[in-house]
Amino acid sequence: MKYLNLGCGKRFHPSWTNINFSSTDENVIPYDLKKGIPYADESFDIVYHSHLLEHLSKNEAKAFTKECYRVLRHQGVLRVVVPDLEQITRLYINCLDNTSNNFLEQEQNYEWILLEMYDQTVRNQTGGEMINFLSRKDIPNQEFIIKRCGSEFKRIILASQKTDSQKTDSQKIVVDESSIKKLVKHLYRLLRYPEYRHQALLKLILKPIELEALSIGQFRQSGEVHQWMYDRYSLSKLLQEIGLEKIIKRTAHESYISNWTSFNLDTEPDGSIYKPDSLYMEAIKPSL
Template sequence: MLNIGCGSTFHEDWVNVDIYSTSEHVIEMDIRKGIAFEDSSFDVVYSSHVLEHMSKNAAEELVKEMMRVLKPGGILRLVVPDLEAIITNYTKFKGQLENSQDSLTEANYDWTMIELYDQVLRTKPGGMMIPFLLNPELPNKDFIIQRFGWEAERILKPISDVLKQINNLKETKEDLLIFGAGSFGIKVDAIFRNNAISCSAFIDNDESKWGQKLNGKPICSLERINEKSLIIVCSSWWKEVSIQLTNKGMIEGEDFIIFDKTISLSPSEVNSNSSLKEDKLIKVYQYINKELGEEYEAIFKEAVFRNSGEIHKWMYDAFSLSRLMQKSGISVSKVCMANESNIPNFEEYNLDILDGKVRKPDSLFMEGYKCN
């Protein structure tokens, strides 16, 4: 069984591939260049929320590759955002607002517009979704969780918890520091700015980063910390960092806060190539800023982001996805529920269902068999 573009959602009984590997159970593979397995190698091919990040033509080529490595009679299961569901919500909420305007319906309408456009047009990580979610008086939290399920809860809870802790400690802690001068720290810094919270510096254990700047803030060693400092740990290695800070006499919840404990990678699991690439990009940003200014730095960052794989390049409904599958050699395709599959014991693998909840309830789930 092959799981293509698995990210952090995989099962060790499957063959899992992604462009970067963060686990011994994930094979590093650039699927844009093809699937590096022999013809008819797998009984099942599964891919969730990958096709929409590719152009229409590139997605067609990828599905052809999926069919090539799938055995005759094998099962192809594809999961993508459901365009029809978004359009249905848009029409419903727009019609309701034309008859009677209320804040809840308006918030649902605004979120639906973000679902439709933001993931295509965004120019920074999280786009307009993160600022919307960070509204302390968010009126339609239940609707967003209904749409995005487990992932929405995973975003909302750590953000909400950390902001509350910062607010409770602001009288005794005046110097806010982010531990982790990487992509995780950059995203958290953006969250803080959206909430009018000022971070004064980044802390990092990597000596080569000391003295440089990130988002206009200095990157420092732990020597930067004083009794007025509150450290927000934004690292996949939060367990190791927590031990490091505790050994220096700091207390979790008083002197430091771990932003998200659901992410956990050991140093041996992190991809050294992606970390090296990230470090090189930071140096390029700094060079462009120095030579050409902030405007050109922003343009280059946007270009890098637009090609990072986060944005949506095409959308599918049941008709277009079924047509794509059948064009590639699927005999019969049908729409499924998240917990419905012809793949034996599919629910046990926790790919579309996690802890009894649909991982991505905004999705279209479709399965079919390869022609013999």
């Protein structure tokens, strides 16, 4: 059996072929998946990708899914994981209805769900408003967020709280560098890093508003923001349109793939779900 994990980030299994836009480990191959999948037709028995499709435009997503079909062997399995639009919209309505109770935690739940729905689409900087929310000293609805978004967000919250608790008054004092030290550092970066030279040149020739627009444009094309959302109907329709069959909605623990949970891609070693906010869909490539 040959397994392919696309857009794996830092979550992969060493026995699989793992591809990401940039390498995150010696077991991860760097490749721009917008250019296709760099393997021959019918190369893999299993193709998997998680929280990748929503970062592509609707047209790019269809082209990419066709590539998944192309490299999949007949009777092979495609497993797709994306944020669940149906789940989040139903939860949004519930949170909206509960704001009338005037409880702080329920208001925070409503604020968080709005961030989940929109911040990942409209943000112009890394982390957006979601990271600001998670970095708060006190998060009344911490349990709600962790239950909703899983272990990744739990680690972010705990790391932020740990960092804040370790700060002392002396560490919070910002000591300004001397002008000479700043100049030396600036000159070193100009000599050492081409990208730094490029950015320094742009600051000289562009107006502040032009520089800001360029920075936002570069970020928006970096791949972090969400370009589209899917529910069980739209994702099933997409898989059907490219020729797949036996399309089925799954849980994190269910799969056509033998011993699926042993790979710990959608689940943690303790059996908990990595991203509970997800929609899991599988389909099979038909025989000739």
